[in-house]
Amino acid sequence: MSEIKAGSVPYVALTGNPNSGKTTVFNALTGLRARVGNYAGVTVERKEGRLIWEKGDSAVSPTRDTPVIILDLPGTYSLSPQSIDEQVSRDILFHRVAEVPAPSLVVIVLDGSNLQRNLYYATQVIELGYPTLVALNMMDVARNNGHEINPEELSQALGVPVVPLVANEGQGMPELRRRIRDMATRGTKRTLPRTFCELPIPFGVEIEAVSALLRKNTPQRQTSADAEALLLLSDEKVLSKNTAHYGADLEKVVLQARQRLEAAAVEWRSVAIEARYARVAAIDQAVTTWVDPNRESFSDKADRIVTHKWWGSLIFVAIMFLMFEGIFWFAGYPMDWINAGVAWLADKVSSSMPPGDLNSLLTSGVIKGVGAVVVFLPQICLLFLFIALLEDSGYMARAAFLMDRLMSRVGLHGKSFIPMLSSFACAIPGIMATRTIESPKDRLATILVAPLMSCSARLPVYTLLIGVCIPAINVLGIFGLQGLTMLSMYLLGIVGAMAMAWLFKATLLKGEPPMLILELPPYKRPVPKVILRHMWDRSRMFIKRAGTVILGINILLWFLATYPKSPEISAKFESDRSVAAATVFPALQGAAMDKALADLQAKFAQPQVVTNSAEAALLGMFGGMEKQKQGEMLRHSFAGRMGLLLEPLIKPLGFDWKIGIGIIGSFAAREVFVSTMSTVYNLGESDEVTKDLEDTLRDQKREDGSTLYTPLLGVTLMVFYVFALQCVSTVAVVRRETNSWKWPIFQWAYMLVLAWGLAFVTFQGGKLLGLQ
Amino acid sequence: MPGASQPLTDLAAGSKAVVAALKVAPEHKPRLMEMGILVGTVVELVRFAPMGDPVEIKVRGYHLSLRRSDAALVFVKPS
Numbered sequence: 085m086s087e088i089k090a091g092s093v094p095y096v097a098l099t100g101n102p103n104s105g106k107t108t109v110f111n112a113l114t115g116l117r118a119r120v121g122n123y124a125g126v127t128v129e130r131k132e133g134r135l136i137w138e139k140g141d142s143a144v145s146p147t148r149d150t151p152v153i154i155l156d157l158p159g160t161y162s163l164s165p166q167s168i169d170e171q172v173s174r175d176i177l178f179h180r181v182a183e184v185p186a187p188s189l190v191v192i193v194l195d196g197s198n199l200q201r202n203l204y205y206a207t208q209v210i211e212l213g214y215p216t217l218v219a220l221n222m223m224d225v226a227r228n229n230g231h232e233i234n235p236e237e238l239s240q241a242l243g244v245p246v247v248p249l250v251a252n253e254g255q256g257m258p259e260l261r262r263r264i265r266d267m268a269t270r271g272t273k274r275t276l277p278r279t280f281c282e283l284p285i286p287f288g289v290e291i292e293a294v295s296a297l298l299r300k301n302t303p304q305r306q307t308s309a310d311a312e313a314l315l316l317l318s319d320e321k322v323l324s325k326n327t328a329h330y331g332a333d334l335e336k337v338v339l340q341a342r343q344r345l346e347a348a349a350v351e352w353r354s355v356a357i358e359a360r361y362a363r364v365a366a367i368d369q370a371v372t373t374w375v376d377p378n379r380e381s382f383s384d385k386a387d388r389i390v391t392h393k394w395w396g397s398l399i400f401v402a403i404m405f406l407m408f409e410g411i412f413w414f415a416g417y418p419m420d421w422i423n424a425g426v427a428w429l430a431d432k433v434s435s436s437m438p439p440g441d442l443n444s445l446l447t448s449g450v451i452k453g454v455g456a457v458v459v460f461l462p463q464i465c466l467l468f469l470f471i472a473l474l475e476d477s478g479y480m481a482r483a484a485f486l487m488d489r490l491m492s493r494v495g496l497h498g499k500s501f502i503p504m505l506s507s508f509a510c511a512i513p514g515i516m517a518t519r520t521i522e523s524p525k526d527r528l529a530t531i532l533v534a535p536l537m538s539c540s541a542r543l544p545v546y547t548l549l550i551g552v553c554i555p556a557i558n559v560l561g562i563f564g565l566q567g568l569t570m571l572s573m574y575l576l577g578i579v580g581a582m583a584m585a586w587l588f589k590a591t592l593l594k595g596e597p598p599m600l601i602l603e604l605p606p607y608k609r610p611v612p613k614v615i616l617r618h619m620w621d622r623s624r625m626f627i628k629r630a631g632t633v634i635l636g637i638n639i640l641l642w643f644l645a646t647y648p649k650s651p652e653i654s655a656k657f658e659s660d661r662s663v664a665a666a667t668v669f670p671a672l673q674g675a676a677m678d679k680a681l682a683d684l685q686a687k688f689a690q691p692q693v694v695t696n697s698a699e700a701a702l703l704g705m706f707g708g709m710e711k712q713k714q715g716e717m718l719r720h721s722f723a724g725r726m727g728l729l730l731e732p733l734i735k736p737l738g739f740d741w742k743i744g745i746g747i748i749g750s751f752a753a754r755e756v757f758v759s760t761m762s763t764v765y766n767l768g769e770s771d772e773v774t775k776d777l778e779d780t781l782r783d784q785k786r787e788d789g790s791t792l793y794t795p796l797l798g799v800t801l802m803v804f805y806v807f808a809l810q811c812v813s814t815v816a817v818v819r820r821e822t823n824s825w826k827w828p829i830f831q832w833a834y835m836l837v838l839a840w841g842l843a844f845v846t847f848q849g850g851k852l853l854g855l856q
Numbered sequence: 857m858p859g860a861s862q863p864l865t866d867l868a869a870g871s872k873a874v875v876a877a878l879k880v881a882p883e884h885k886p887r888l889m890e891m892g893i894l895v896g897t898v899v900e901l902v903r904f905a906p907m908g909d910p911v912e913i914k915v916r917g918y919h920l921s922l923r924r925s926d927a928a929l930v931f932v933k934p935s
Contacts, residue, residue, distance in 0.1 A: 161887075161890060161891065162887075162890045164886065164887075164890070166887055197917070197918075198916070198917055198918040199917070200892060200916040200917065201891065201892045201916055201918060204890060204892070229917070318886075319886070320883075320886075353882070353885065353886055354885065354886065354889055357886060357889045357890055357894070358889070358894055358895075361889075361892065361894055383919075387902075387903075387912075387919075391903060391905065391906075391912065392906075393906045394906070396906055397906045481921075484921075485905055485910065485912065485921050486905060486906060488905065488909065488910050488921070488923070489905060489906075489907035489908070489909045489910070490907075492909070492923070497923075498910070498921070599880075599884045599887075599888075599922075599923065599926050600910055600921065600922060600923045600926070601887060601888070601891060601920065601921075601922065602910070602920070602921040602922075603918065603919070603920055603921075604912060604919040604920065604921055605918075605919075
């Protein structure tokens with residue numbers, strides 16, 4: 085077969101079973117400098133990076149400076165895909181993804197502590213005929229479990245080089261990097277065609293025939309035609325899903341071949357699997373020495389407790405509780421610092437330039453607006469940190485195991501739990517995590533309800549509204565009412581998601597309950613560097629949003645809330661002001677009057693200076709007039725008109741037109757609500773002492789003089805935010821994930837109906853019950 | 857009846873047996889086999905989840921979780 089062309093950048097595909105430590109190997113190969121992107125059309129994460137060269141890589145090879153690209157394929161159990169993840173791996177290995185070049189080397193990561201099942205996939209990949217290298221990982225776990233694997237013997241049995249590794253401790257990595265660099269750049273010859281399953285003679289004959297046809301149809305081949313023929317004959321789905329690729333003539337040949345096999349009593353679906361496992365078990369037997377076959381591993385011992393009937397459930401509840409409590413407690417301090425920093429910056433900027441529109445734009449629109457969102461970064465970092473810890477330690481799989489029964493009640497399964505839990509951080513990684521769910525209907529149901537889990541963007545909204553509306557008192561002596569309210573909102577989201585999942589599975593997405601095949605991998609000690617990197621990667625997305633989308637929306641909102649200006653309103657208040665001033669300083673006029681007023685203002689900035697009550701009353705009047713003027717200006721602005729236009733729709737929910745502006749503003753991103761409120765209420769106040777947004781909101785009154793932000797209003801508004809899909813990014817991801825506009829539009833609509841309906845029930849029901 | 861096969865889920869937690877037959881639906885069967893559950897394979901029923909479902913089994917040295925209803929279609933006999 086052909087040699088790798090010199091000159092092109094070598095492209096190395098890294099593949100292996102889920103939980104084989106493939107990601108750790110990838111990180112060690114690329115030095116955590118991977119580029120994360122997506123494959124066109126699907127949201128399967130495409131991770132690639134350049135092979136690094138470290139000082140420890142002693143044997144200096146002349147190819148040291150040649151770039152080598154490593155592509156991390158999604159974890160895969162077999163070349164007969166069951167999920168989108170596995171399908172992407174298969175398609176890349178068969179060089180069917182146009183954007184990805186055919187690999188010049190395939191590196192298979194094997195979990196040494198789980199050799200047989202890992203070899204099942206590895207032998208399938210070796211049969212494809214690429215230059216192949218095996219990275220035998222988790223040698224330490226294998227040893228701890230009581231068995232030794234001989235890498236040389238394994239290499240002989242497989243016919244490809246084998247490098248033993250303990251990837252999470254870096255053992256063997258220099259050797260692996262050297263081998264990859266050498267094999268990828270030297271133009272290694274393809275391995276000889278080999279097969280790891282001895283098939284009955286009739287099957288062999290059919291493979292010959294299909295293989296010959298494949299070679300004729302596609303003469304330019306990257307992969308062994310025999311291996312492809314075997315998959316075509318034994319995997320029922322591969323043909324029906326790729327008819328366009330293979331064409332009708334091939335389909336006919338394969339179907340006829342299967343009929344002949346059935347006539348010859350050959351089970352074409354299972355015979356290859358059985359033959360391969362027989363061979364793999366023999367290889368395992370030959371290369372493994374059992375030192376202590378009955379040793380109980382650490383994971384086995386741990387699982388006695390972690391998945392125990394009572395202890396396991398208790399630990400699960402404790403971890404969830406710790407996670408959410410921790411997020412709110414630990415994040416408090418850095419949040420205060422960020423708040424103080426933003427206020428300081430706004431004051432500095434405001435006082436260093438003349439008052440006017442630019443000043444207002446910078447302080448109200450940019451600094452306070454973006455600051456109001458960035459302040460939640462600590463909470464979001466912590467949430468992502470916890471989720472990364474749960475994922476990398478292996479606990480997520482246990483959580484899915486524990487939760488499967490509950491999830492199955494609503495027609496989903498344990499694997500949906502992971503996307504749901506991730507959606508507490510953000511629906512986007514949550515929706516992307518659904519790609520491991522095999523059944524399309526289940527996957528869709530999970531995608532549809534995932535945004536109902538309260539994501540981190542709701543957190544700013546809840547925190548603000550709870551701070552403003554819910555009194556800080558204790559119920560039953562120990563539980564803080566504010567904390568309980570927060571918990572209720574999260575629970576409401578969970579209950580809503582479960583109810584909707586049940587409804588969808590019972591109606592739109594009716595189908596057989598799917599099979600659950602969930603691996604419970606050994607526990608791993610998470611590597612801090614990797615965990616922090618995970619946390620940072622995801623948090624960076626949030627910061628990027630704050631710097632781009634949210635900044636953009638804020639500037640737009642500032643514009644909408646500032647223009648058009650009304651000279652009449654300004655003039656009216658200017659004359660009111662003069663009239664009031666003239667009563668206190670009857671002798672002064674023009675510039676002298678301005679100076680007297682400025683002096684008065686300066687005097688009041690220092691509380692120890694006592695002045696007469698007439699002057700104090702005047703300043704009080706000015707303050708009141710300023711507020712009233714701002715209110716009228718806002719009402720006159722574009723945003724105000726939009727809010728007023730919306731008011732009839734949201735009045736039944738108890739919301740006024742200013743909240744309407746907040747809702748309009750946050751239809752693209754929920755957290756914008758906070759910065760919108762900050763912009764709406766702080767406009768024009770930048771020359772006064774900055775007032776806390778919470779205090780400002782607490783002072784808001786309805787037209788009849790009653791407090792606007794009552795507990796009932798706060799809860800109603802939060803209920804609205806629990807259910808409404810106010811996130812353009814989610815809509816975009818769902819569109820990409822489902823490959824149509826139908827589902828994201830449906831999702832957006834059903835969530836809006838739910839949000840309005842339940843907010844209506846909350847507010848009107850609360851009023852009937854006499855709540856405030 | 858000695859040697860007769862029984863559903864995997866009838867095993868007591870912690871006991872081992874050999875797979876005798878896979879009576880799962882044809883569309884699920886290949887993946888179950890690819891995960892290493894074949895006729896003749898030794899499986900251990902490790903435990904049931906707190907609410908009795910799913911079950912955790914050990915096969916070819918690793919741990920796998922299956923729904924009780926699916927695991928009940930895997931028939932085993934004493935080794």
